[in-house]
Amino acid sequence: MPDPAPTRRVTTRLRRLATTALAAVLALTAAPVAPAKAASGSYFYGTYTSLAGTRDYHGYVPSTYRAGTPMPLLVALHGCTENDVGFDLLTGLSALAERRGFLVVFPDQSILANPAQCWNWPLSTNQHRGWGEPSIIAGITNLMRSRYTVDAKRIYATGVSAGGVMSVIMGVTYPDLYAAVATVAGCEYECDLLQLRSPDQAGLDAWREMGSRARPVPVLIFQGTADLVVPPSTAGRIAGQWAQTDDLAIDGVDDGDVTATPSLVERGQVAGGRTYTHKVHRSTGGTVMIEQYLIDGAGHVYPGGCSCSLYGDPSGPDASNLSWDFFLAHPRS
Template sequence: MIDATMTRRMEEATRLTRAGKLHEAMAILQGAMPEERGQEAPDNAYCGGTTFEGSCRVIDKGAPASRPASAESGSQRAGEPSAGAAPSSAFGHARQATTGNILGGDIGLPSAWRDKWRLLRESMAQPEQAHGINEAAEPGAFTAGCFTHHAGTRDYKLYLPGGYHGQALPLVVMLHGCTQDPDDFAAGTTMNRLAEEQLCCVLYPAQPMTANSSKCWNWFKAQDQQREGGEPAILAGMTRQVIATHGLDASRVYVAGLSAGGAMATTLAMTYPDLYAAVGVHSGLPHGVAQSLPDALGAMKGGSGPLGGGGPARAFGWASEVPAIIFHGDQDMTVHPSNADRVAAQYAASRRAGEPVKPGTSHARVTVEQGKVANGHAYTRTTHHDVKGEPRLEQWRVTGAGHAWSGGSPRGSYTDPKGPDATREMLRFFYHHQQGESRAS
């Protein structure tokens, strides 16, 4: 039974958690039970010994506004490496999440107290929502979980929209950029808001600093570019577990990412085309273009490696039939805009568009549209259609945009509200595709 002293400690710990002070909250609780310290997880443990998937509801209080990417210098934007930069700081801009990861905050608690604290915390959170203190929160549930695979362990956040009642909804997997985290990426892309409108679930895997000191997905390492190995295997396994646990539609599973996350998204399209029905690559790089950090830096700068241009890229070994939508700013000083053409060249729709038309066969149709966001950026959208007229590849080039999520919210890092809405356009594109459709057209 929880005595009055412990209740007061839990209330104070809850208050500190809401303020983003997880370490102080844990110190209060751990100090109350010295006899149980032996049950705690080790300091270097990333995922707690027992995982309560989806057991904690995260109450977002809103991330502080960040500077738009266009306002940052080239050396500051997304952690662009200088000559003496640490090898792992290939992408990203550091921003500390104010809401924290509640499951991560529970790691140091014995299981007997973990559930009691969670229940008290949730009961205390309800009046706040009722009084409108958390007006920015979505009506769905944003939960924390942890997935373990023989290749490694990763935390994640999962958004279940308010309209989810166990039905087989689509799933969108969102891969953050370096130094970002699921909360930051969700706030910046506003994908959860769109998930409410269009009824889909959203999975945000988290890359820990133990895997990469800047929390970048390791797209440039050979061991993380293969099926059934490294980070692709972890992410695919996590995706499958979430689908099975929540009864989601396995034929409508999509993956998107920004920067290093965009590079890993295209790697998943190359290595797991049977799992992901479509892919969104924002400010990313092609699959397999780098095998080391020097390769990665050269590719980011638009170097002349094996994927040094659209034409040579078509002859490169990697290719995917997965439909793709690509966004890139033409003023990106972190990942050279030419990488968008290189990414596009790895997808079948782009390859077929460059092939000569044979007598008696149909040819993919390519359309080019130019537009401008009201009081925002101009853009060029190039769309490759299949013989049925469906979009198989879309490439958006945003004029004047830097290394930032187009049309995103300033509540998250590395967003550019002046661009076309990449989140909405990706969902629109995704919903045209599902597994089982013909990919040879």
């Protein structure tokens, strides 16, 4: 089929080339002083097409990558009114990938699919394996696996806002692909905006969606207490959903292997920045399955994000580093 908007696509490609180059400069200048080889990583970009649709993406390969040696992969999903490059700048994930040694890819939502560039998580077709946007994101993930030597046990997904909702969906629909997920200002599976359905029911639905691939998926949650877009109570709903899903995924029985009641609650503060409450949920076997960071006074923002972005909150805990610490502790078994 002829391209319905060739001029738009050429313009988009030029914009992406320019913004990716800008991202490279800012990421490297934002990184701490490091040996010369730390600047020799490389950015890439491309377009993925399947029966479900077409999406652009860009990513970063750190200088420590060696073909044949497996390296972890992070899939990072932007929020509404953002794009992949903006999310990279906001989170600093390419610079972090260089410092800590992992591959990262940023799928980009098309304005043709959503004018505000939101991932279309409310649509039922985007809540199931093999359909819609989850299949596209999984397809981009598997494309990275075909092009680079990826550690299959250390593939992770993270996202903010609409991307945070999608990261939860990816953990539910592809538990055999993603070892663990993180969500910033996101929502539980089959997000109930009116909060009329219990998190336990959402957890049961998520477990059923996993089907024969069901496994307990560790989840990290960030939420601001002054968020006017996502009710702060949503963090507890995400934790409740995953507690039920992981409980059932362990042995198929709703028997309290993981609960919505945290086993540890502690207070913390960023030096010169925000205070927060950190909650940890462990399985009866002692494994950390869910962590929450509830950040006092934070709005609909990315904690620790760059002040160069409207959605950055440098005074919050460093969500990017905390997420990678969490991911490293949770390879897929």
